[in-house]
Amino acid sequence: xxxxxxxxxxxxxxxxxxxxxxxxxxxxxxxxxxxxxxxxxxxxxxxxxxxxxxxxxxxxxxxxxxxxxxxxxxxxxxxxxxxxxxxxxxxxxxxxxxxxxxxxxxxxxxxxxxxxxxxxxxxxxxxxxxxxxxxxxxxxxxxxxxxxxxxxxxxxxxxxxxxxxxxxxxxxxxxxxxxxxxxxxxxxxxxxxxxxxxxxxxxxxxxxxxxxxxxxxxxxxxxxxxxxxxxxxxxxxxxxxxxxxxxxxxxxxxxxxxx
Amino acid sequence: xxxxxxxxxxxxxxxxxxxxxxxxxxxxxxxxxxxxxxxxxxxxxxxxxxxxxxxxxxxxxxxxxxxxxxxxxxxxxxxxxxxxxxxxxxxxxxxxxxxxxxxxxxxxxxxxxxxxxxxxxxxxxxxxxxxxxxxxxxxxxxxxxxxxxxxxxxxxxxxxxxxxxxxxxxxxxxxxxxxxxxxxxxxxxxxxxxxxxxxxxxxxxxxxxxxxxxxxxxxxxxxxxxxxxxxxxxxxxxxxxxxxxxxxxxxxxxxxxxxxxxxxxxxxxxxxxxxxxxxxxxxxxxxxxxxxxxxxxxxxxxxxxxxxxxxxxxxxxxxxxxxxxxxxxxxxxxxxxxxxxxxxxxxxxxxxxxxxxxxxxxxxxxxxxxxxxxxxxxxxxxxxxxxxxxxxxxxxxxxxxxxxxxxxxxxxxxxxxxxxxxxxxxxxxxxxxxxxxxxxxxxxxxxxxxxxxxxxxxxxx
Numbered sequence: 059x060x061x062x063x064x065x066x067x068x069x070x071x072x073x074x075x076x077x078x079x080x081x082x083x084x085x086x087x088x089x090x091x092x093x094x095x096x097x098x099x100x101x102x103x104x105x106x107x108x109x110x111x112x113x114x115x116x117x118x119x120x121x122x123x124x125x126x127x128x129x130x131x132x133x134x135x136x137x138x139x140x141x142x143x144x145x146x147x148x149x150x151x152x153x154x155x156x157x158x159x160x161x162x163x164x165x166x167x168x169x170x171x172x173x174x175x176x177x178x179x180x181x182x183x184x185x186x187x188x189x190x191x192x193x194x195x196x197x198x199x200x201x202x203x204x205x206x207x208x209x210x211x212x213x214x215x216x217x218x219x220x221x222x223x224x225x226x227x228x229x230x231x232x233x234x235x236x237x238x239x240x241x242x243x244x245x246x247x248x249x250x251x252x253x254x255x256x257x258x259x260x261x262x263x264x265x266x267x268x269x270x271x272x273x274x275x276x277x278x279x280x281x282x283x284x285x286x287x288x289x290x291x292x293x294x295x296x297x298x299x300x301x302x303x304x305x306x307x308x309x310x311x312x313x314x315x316x317x
Numbered sequence: 318x319x320x321x322x323x324x325x326x327x328x329x330x331x332x333x334x335x336x337x338x339x340x341x342x343x344x345x346x347x348x349x350x351x352x353x354x355x356x357x358x359x360x361x362x363x364x365x366x367x368x369x370x371x372x373x374x375x376x377x378x379x380x381x382x383x384x385x386x387x388x389x390x391x392x393x394x395x396x397x398x399x400x401x402x403x404x405x406x407x408x409x410x411x412x413x414x415x416x417x418x419x420x421x422x423x424x425x426x427x428x429x430x431x432x433x434x435x436x437x438x439x440x441x442x443x444x445x446x447x448x449x450x451x452x453x454x455x456x457x458x459x460x461x462x463x464x465x466x467x468x469x470x471x472x473x474x475x476x477x478x479x480x481x482x483x484x485x486x487x488x489x490x491x492x493x494x495x496x497x498x499x500x501x502x503x504x505x506x507x508x509x510x511x512x513x514x515x516x517x518x519x520x521x522x523x524x525x526x527x528x529x530x531x532x533x534x535x536x537x538x539x540x541x542x543x544x545x546x547x548x549x550x551x552x553x554x555x556x557x558x559x560x561x562x563x564x565x566x567x568x569x570x571x572x573x574x575x576x577x578x579x580x581x582x583x584x585x586x587x588x589x590x591x592x593x594x595x596x597x598x599x600x601x602x603x604x605x606x607x608x609x610x611x612x613x614x615x616x617x618x619x620x621x622x623x624x625x626x627x628x629x630x631x632x633x634x635x636x637x638x639x640x641x642x643x644x645x646x647x648x649x650x651x652x653x654x655x656x657x658x659x660x661x662x663x664x665x666x667x668x669x670x671x672x673x674x675x676x677x678x679x680x681x682x683x684x685x686x687x688x689x690x691x692x693x694x695x696x697x698x699x700x701x702x703x704x705x706x707x708x709x710x711x712x713x714x715x716x717x718x719x720x721x722x723x724x725x726x727x728x729x730x731x732x733x734x735x736x737x738x739x740x741x742x743x744x745x746x747x748x749x750x751x752x753x754x755x756x757x758x759x760x761x762x763x764x765x766x767x768x769x770x771x772x773x774x775x776x777x778x
Contacts, residue, residue, distance in 0.1 A: 116667065121662075121666060123581070146669050146670070147669065148669075149666065149668065149669035151669075153667065153668065154663075154664075154668075155667075156660055156663060156667070158660055160661055160664040162661060162664065162665070162679050162682075163661075163682060163683045164682065172668065173670075176668070176669070176671075223664065227668065
């Protein structure tokens with residue numbers, strides 16, 4: 059199969075993933091491949107399981123007691139649910155940006171430096187300064203905040219806070235960034251800024267984005283996965299999904315008939 | 318007759334209920350079976366009549382009760398004075414009470430013509446008073462009720478009227494609470510001023526003096542400014558508070574962290590109520606636990622390693638007080654730690670932080686203002702706590718910072734002053750002054766704590 063051949067370039071491969079919340083099954087037998095240096099979008103109506111699946115990729119679901127994940131998810135070929143894998147180290151490699159901007163109640167600098175500090179990524183203060191500047195620059199925030207790095211991150215606007223959260227995530231030097239509806243709490247201008255940023259970050263990271271907005275998926279992603287009621291209905295190139303969907307449910311969703 | 322006038326409040330209440338029912342049924346009747354034609358629901362018409370009857374009746378009853386007896390006594394006293402101008406006030410009072418005794422058929426201290434006359438006047442006047450207390454409120458409340466009854470029409474705005482009366486009543490209740498507080502504070506201030514004027518305004522001697530024995534010179538009628546130094550009490554209070562906080566803050570805080578971030582829902586469901594039961598134990602129980610169990614045990618341990626420990630020690634009182642304050646701190650801290658949004662924890666976990674790093678570097682700093690205010694409220698509890706220190710800390714004003722010795726606190730000295738043998742008026746001065754000091758300190762702590770909490774709330778809502 060073609061899939062077997064291309065497996066080498068895949069950053070993350072998921073096979074037969076089931077997720078249960080107690081007795082209820084949230085995800086049914088999902089197979090997905092996440093390409094390196096590309097943006098993969100998960101779309102689908104509310105409650106379809108796209109966020110749940112995203113949270114499997116860095117084992118954030120571990121923090122929920124009743125959540126159980128089965129199946130095989132590999133990052134660079136290594137099973138991330140292997141008992142020898144430490145979820146803490148996994149999350150340093152697979153960063154995450156959340157729906158609602160959640161800067162820590164610390165200064166802008168300390169927000170970005172938080173991850174590098176706990177992982178011991180830098181040897182000196184000047185190296186840390188450099189890393190913070192790099193991360194803020196990559197997140198397109200440096201020019202706006204360079205004069206007030208010691209001010210609280212919670213004092214920024216919503217869009218700035220979300221870019222701060224992105225800077226915070228990339229400062230840990232992950233290889234994958236998961237974004238859970240990163241623009242749903244933002245106005246259209248802040249959204250456009252973040253979307254440009256996502257497109258730019260693609261050169262260095264693999265990005266997986268969950269979004270409610272089909273236009274956003276069409277604008278930023280190269281691959282799109284459509285989830286419906288816990289099933290992965292269709293997965294393919296974004297262009298194909300939006301121009302010639304093979305499944306009727308995908309067709310209905312992108313034309314606005316379900317959702 | 319006396320019996321009937323005492324029953325008046327109940328009679329008026331019954332009358333109000335009767336008018337409620339009457340007004341409600343009249344309102345139903347005028348609606349002609351179309352309830353929506355009424356401006357106010359029948360129950361509001363009933364309520365308005367009920368309130369009018371009740372308030373008119375009770376108010377006139379109370380006015381007559383207070384001013385009536387004042388008028389009866391006053392007029393009889395002036396009659397006694399007129400008959401015998403040489404009598405002093407106190408003697409006139411005696412004549413009056415004898416006259417009351419005669420008219421009620423009890424034994425009087427002596428019987429003479431004046432007393433007999435006054436007795437006769439008294440019985441007729443008090444009879445009149447009693448009748449007026451029955452008839453006037455009854456008449457007024459019935460008139461008021463009928464007045465309201467005639468006003469019931471479909472347009473009559475009974476709801477607005479009755480709601481206005483109820484809201485004024487609620488205002489009066491709130492005003493009572495506020496006025497009481499103001500009254501207590503004013504009496505504290507006046508008694509404190511009084512005390513300071515007794516020691517010749519040597520406020521500095523009170524605040525900085527080191528010898529506390531305020532009642533030493535009272536038999537000579539003066540207070541010695543050199544013996545009202547409250548420093549030993551302040552130091553004792555601070556020492557015990559410090560020991561209590563050393564016990565309560567770490568244990569309470571760590572219990573809160575366990576409960577909010579580590580305990581399973583099941584453990585939390587029973588552990589939190591259990592901790593709060595600790596807060597429900599009366600402090601007097603903690604007090605004798607400290608005095609009877611812990612203090613001798615500490616003395617025993619101390620002696621075993623060669624230390625001399627007083628049988629009433631600051632350590633015993635402080636440790637037990639700390640245990641008392643644990644639930645206070647843990648419960649408040651648990652609330653503020655829980656109030657830290659889950660999204661912050663997720664953000665930290667998402668960066669690959671461990672649970673310990675997340676709690677230490679994200680959750681606790683976010684909850685810090687709330688924790689600080691919990692600690693400050695705990696301190697104000699400790700400063701004001703009385704029973705434990707009365708029983709376990711000692712009574713002598715002893716200036717020391719050695720936790721193994723007996724010390725005394727501000728609250729203990731207030732108890733000693735008020736319950737001691739010295740007459741209340743003399744002892745009240747220093748006691749009120751100490752109370753006022755305590756009030757200022759706890760007020761300050763509470764204000765600071767509440768400010769911090771408010772600032773914190775602004776950040777997260």
